[in-house]
Amino acid sequence: MMTPELVAFDLETTGLSAKTERVIEVGAVRFGLNGRTVGELQLFADPGIPVPLGVQRLTGISSADLAGQPSPVEAVAQLAGFCEGAELVGHGSAFDLAFCSQLVPASFGRREAFDTLELARILLPVAASHNLGALARLLGLRHERPHRALSDAQATAALFGWLLEEAAALRAPTFAEMHRVADQAATPLARFFDLAAAGRVSTSFAPATPGAATHPAGGEGTTETAAGATEAAAGATAAATAVSEGGDPSDAERASLLSGSLAEAAVRLVGPGGRLAERPGYEYREAQEQMARAVAQSLDRGGRLLVEAGTGVGKTLAYLAPLALWAERGGGRAVVATHTITLQEQLVQRDLPALQANLPRPLGGAMLKGRSHYISLRRFQRHLRRGDLGPRGPDLEVIRFKLKLLRWLDLTHTGDRAELHLGSTERDLWRAVESTSDDCLGSVCANWRSGACHLVSARRLAATAELVVTNHALLLSDEPAEGRLLGDYGALVVDEAHHLEESATQARGHRLRAADVVRPIDRLPGVVDPSLAAALDACRDAANGLFGETKGLLAERLGGGGGAPTGSLSVTDDLLAEPRLQPLVRNAHHAVAVLGRAAEALRAAGPASFEADLLPQPERSEEELALVASALEGAAAAVDEVLLHRREGHVAWLELRAEQAELRDAPVAAGAELGAGILDAARTVVLTSATLAIAGDFGFIRERLGLGGRTEELALASPFDYLSQALCVLVTDIPPYDAPEYEQALASITAEIARRLGGRTLGLFTGYGALRRIRDLAGRRLAGSQISVLGQGLDGTRRQLLTSFVENPRTLLLGTGTFWEGIDVPGDALQCVLIAKLPFAVPTDPLVRARTAGLHDPFGEYVLPEAVIRLRQGFGRLIRSGTDRGVVVIADSRLQSRDYARRFLEALPPAAVAREPVSAVAARVAGFVGGSADGGESTPW
Numbered sequence: 046m047m048t049p050e051l052v053a054f055d056l057e058t059t060g061l062s063a064k065t066e067r068v069i070e071v072g073a074v075r076f077g078l079n080g081r082t083v084g085e086l087q088l089f090a091d092p093g094i095p096v097p098l099g100v101q102r103l104t105g106i107s108s109a110d111l112a113g114q115p116s117p118v119e120a121v122a123q124l125a126g127f128c129e130g131a132e133l134v135g136h137g138s139a140f141d142l143a144f145c146s147q148l149v150p151a152s153f154g155r156r157e158a159f160d161t162l163e164l165a166r167i168l169l170p171v172a173a174s175h176n177l178g179a180l181a182r183l184l185g186l187r188h189e190r191p192h193r194a195l196s197d198a199q200a201t202a203a204l205f206g207w208l209l210e211e212a213a214a215l216r217a218p219t220f221a222e223m224h225r226v227a228d229q230a231a232t233p234l235a236r237f238f239d240l241a242a243a244g245r246v247s248t249s250f251a252p253a254t255p256g257a258a259t260h261p262a263g264g265e266g267t268t269e270t271a272a273g274a275t276e277a278a279a280g281a282t283a284a285a286t287a288v289s290e291g292g293d294p295s296d297a298e299r300a301s302l303l304s305g306s307l308a309e310a311a312v313r314l315v316g317p318g319g320r321l322a323e324r325p326g327y328e329y330r331e332a333q334e335q336m337a338r339a340v341a342q343s344l345d346r347g348g349r350l351l352v353e354a355g356t357g358v359g360k361t362l363a364y365l366a367p368l369a370l371w372a373e374r375g376g377g378r379a380v381v382a383t384h385t386i387t388l389q390e391q392l393v394q395r396d397l398p399a400l401q402a403n404l405p406r407p408l409g410g411a412m413l414k415g416r417s418h419y420i421s422l423r424r425f426q427r428h429l430r431r432g433d434l435g436p437r438g439p440d441l442e443v444i445r446f447k448l449k450l451l452r453w454l455d456l457t458h459t460g461d462r463a464e465l466h467l468g469s470t471e472r473d474l475w476r477a478v479e480s481t482s483d484d485c486l487g488s489v490c491a492n493w494r495s496g497a498c499h500l501v502s503a504r505r506l507a508a509t510a511e512l513v514v515t516n517h518a519l520l521l522s523d524e525p526a527e528g529r530l531l532g533d534y535g536a537l538v539v540d541e542a543h544h545l546e547e548s549a550t551q552a553r554g555h556r557l558r559a560a561d562v563v564r565p566i567d568r569l570p571g572v573v574d575p576s577l578a579a580a581l582d583a584c585r586d587a588a589n590g591l592f593g594e595t596k597g598l599l600a601e602r603l604g605g606g607g608g609a610p611t612g613s614l615s616v617t618d619d620l621l622a623e624p625r626l627q628p629l630v631r632n633a634h635h636a637v638a639v640l641g642r643a644a645e646a647l648r649a650a651g652p653a654s655f656e657a658d659l660l661p662q663p664e665r666s667e668e669e670l671a672l673v674a675s676a677l678e679g680a681a682a683a684v685d686e687v688l689l690h691r692r693e694g695h696v697a698w699l700e701l702r703a704e705q706a707e708l709r710d711a712p713v714a715a716g717a718e719l720g721a722g723i724l725d726a727a728r729t730v731v732l733t734s735a736t737l738a739i740a741g742d743f744g745f746i747r748e749r750l751g752l753g754g755r756t757e758e759l760a761l762a763s764p765f766d767y768l769s770q771a772l773c774v775l776v777t778d779i780p781p782y783d784a785p786e787y788e789q790a791l792a793s794i795t796a797e798i799a800r801r802l803g804g805r806t807l808g809l810f811t812g813y814g815a816l817r818r819i820r821d822l823a824g825r826r827l828a829g830s831q832i833s834v835l836g837q838g839l840d841g842t843r844r845q846l847l848t849s850f851v852e853n854p855r856t857l858l859l860g861t862g863t864f865w866e867g868i869d870v871p872g873d874a875l876q877c878v879l880i881a882k883l884p885f886a887v888p889t890d891p892l893v894r895a896r897t898a899g900l901h902d903p904f905g906e907y908v909l910p911e912a913v914i915r916l917r918q919g920f921g922r923l924i925r926s927g928t929d930r931g932v933v934v935i936a937d938s939r940l941q942s943r944d945y946a947r948r949f950l951e952a953l954p955p956a957a958v959a960r961e962p963v964s965a966v967a968a969r970v971a972g973f974v975g976g977s978a979d980g981g982e983s984t985p986w
Contacts, residue, residue, distance in 0.1 A: 067092030072194025099831030125152035133158035341367035355763030377535030384541035411510035460499025517548035546716030554711030565676035571656030720751030792822035
């Protein structure tokens with residue numbers, strides 16, 4: 046029988062742990078399914094300990110407010126009485142229930158609650174944030190005092206009602222499928238859809254307020270959520286603002302851009318007399334004009350151009366302006382390729398719209414990403430049909446993910462996963478539904494023919510676009526069966542070009558895990574042919590044997606160092622000749638044979654060999670069998686070419702990451718082949734980045750990309766005043782990085798800088814091991830300071846960590862890998878970048894060893910230049926605008942003792958340098974950031 050009443054409740058506490066922290070406030074709202082409030086409860090609780098300063102700032106509750114109030118147990122006991130006979134609702138309810146069950150287990154130990162955070166992530170899948178305050182603002186819900194218990198409870202009650210209305214307004218087919226999937230959960234999630242199905246929803250849950258979202262009338266058309274409407278409106282507003290500020294340019298102004306010198310027209314467009322200069326925040330940049338002129342001249346005469354554009358030059362508009370005008374003058378189609386999706390999206394969502402209203406006519410542009418960014422509707426349909434009940438009960442992560450995608454597919458126009466802001470677990474689940482070349486029916490797919498396929502739609506749009514924005518991986522991809530994806534083009538701009546060799550290496554090599562063998566087999570539902578079933582089971586066994594042996598070998602050779610071993614091992618003739626390797630070699634031969642026989646069996650099988658009726662398109666069962674056979678043949682080829690018959694010009698290795706063994710190979714000189722390949726395919730090619738040269742010399746990047754002598758060069762320095770805006774501190778007495786006392790010294794510096802700056806510090810590391818240890822050591826030193834210590838791979842996704850860092854400056858953020866570049870945090874949120882160690886490549890890395898094997902001076906010709914470019918990228922995280930001020934600290938003793946130190950220092954921006962002992966670093970940093978002239982003697986490089 047349906048419960049007639051619910052209680053939305055919230056707790057404020059002294060911290061996050063129910064075992065060690067205390068409740069300080071209880072708030073609750075009791076309401077009916079008609080949305081009418083029955084009663085409210087608000088109680089303070091005396092925790093018996095001081096309220097931390099950060100909690101006081103967040104809630105406005107002081108220790109004095111709580112003196113003499115009921116104990117936390119008494120307050121939660123009153124809440125239990127208030128909730129009796131009602132169902133519970135919370136936002137992130139597991140947190141509040143943990144405290145309640147710890148204090149009053151008899152009342153809360155077995156209770157569950159509707160979780161509006163869980164429900165909002167499902168029903169508002171494209172919302173930028175799902176925290177309660179952000180959702181209340183988005184939906185126009187009353188939330189007068191965020192982070193106070195009663196106000197949070199009121200907002201949670203209103204949000205619950207809104208979500209019920211949203212569920213009830215879904216298209217009938219969507220709701221029916223979501224209800225079916227949710228019913229497997231046997232949790233309040235299933236109960237929620239029961240409530241929505243029963244039609245027990247009242248509009249009084251979320252009374253209309255100015256700015257509140259409304260729903261269109263019911264029917265079979267797609268329902269647009271408030272989140273979707275808000276994001277669409279925000280995007281349209283941003284684009285309209287970008288292209289129209291300053292008033293529409295006259296027809297004469299626009300027409301003038303089509304005549305005369307392309308270079309002069311481009312300069313007029315981006316210069317101080319152009320319409321773009323009338324946008325808020327515009328800064329005149331002479332270097333931007335110089336780059337625009339150089340790109341335009343290259344477009345006029347053809348050829349190749351290398352441009353290093355320092356941070357702040359504004360390189361994206363400097364190449365987009367002449368490129369757009371060249372296309373509109375009839376020059377031809379153009380392609381821009383970036384390394385990161387972030388920059389790709391910036392170009393399409395911000396920079397191109399800024400140009401559009403100032404061009405002679407609208408430019409036909411399109412963004413095209415790699416396959417894996419788009420959902421495969423066919424694969425999702427197959428995924429939906431799989432049950433989610435296992436031996437341990439329902440798989441709630443999978444159920445939530447399916448519900449989220451079902452809702453999202455009613456909203457999306459692109460099918461691009463970037464709209465979803467996937468978490469780490471969801472990114473793994475996405476692999477089951479992403480578009481892949483080895484599981485695509487191509488033109489015989491029903492979604493291809495109907496035009497529903499998002500990948501096909503994106504490719505068709507790109508095929509006719511004048512300007513296509515894509516990424517390195519897709520630019521370099523070779524899918525001859527599908528034709529040239531980007532079509533013919535006359536101009537190519539490669540941004541983030543220092544990554545092009547890395548992208549080419551990844552695109553042209555093997556990477557195989559056990560799951561890559563098993564996953565295609567699992568695509569076939571209910572194999573009933575005994576011989577085929579036996580062949581597929583043999584594949585699973587062969588994969589488990591091969592990768593189990595590989596993992597065991599790597600664990601022995603790499604060692605654990607107290608944790609899970611990670612690293613790589615080059616596959617060489619000498620290694621394979623060792624007695625210890627013979628079981629692995631035998632496993633490889635066996636796997637190749639077994640996979641080949643299974644592929645043959647699949648090609649000989651027919652629809653009757655498995656339950657073809659369970660496929661999205663049963664009539665295409667033979668094509669499905671062929672796809673699985675091709676996948677197994679590809680896996681067999683990878684095993685053979687890594688372990689048995691290595692490819693000439695390639696390096697092969699075994700790798701262990703996250704306790705998963707991998708077989709890898711890659712071309713040794715992938716970049717050197719580009720000069721006569723993709724970089725010679727267009728009449729004009731521009732390669733640009735903030736870091737291409739080393740102290741003004743482009744020789745390294747020329748050699749790595751095979752550019753030869755007919756490529757022009759242009760180096761443009763950053764317009765920022767580094768001498769006054771930045772200071773670089775070298776730590777003089779830091780122990781060597783491999784000394785036992787190094788990490789204690791580094792943790793001391795890191796924590797003290799963060800304490801003095803109130804957070805606002807980014808630490809950059811070359812590996813996760815050191816990052817984890819410094820996070821723990823610095824975290825203990827900062828205990829009680831109300832400074833958050835966040836680590837990449839430990840405390841959230843990259844996007845989540847960066848959002849937290851910007852929204853809460855009292856944060857010490859530690860990162861590796863992708864955090865060395867692509868992070869743009871202007872203003873006071875980032876005041877110090879601490880570089881723990883010079884970013885040299887691992888000397889035992891198989892690719893590094895292979896690339897340096899034939900060099901006269903491997904260190905000087907390859908290892909050092911790579912590290913210098915990487916250090917420049919890390920340094921570049923600090924100063925992002927003309928008003929920023931901050932310090933880079935480099936805690937590596939080699940800058941004091943090695944001959945190559947000057948190579949690093951001369952390549953960095955022209956900031957002042959100071960040399961300080963460990964004990965004085967934090968004070969020097971705080972003094973400079975605080976505005977003192979330099980905190981002591983500072984000299985340029």
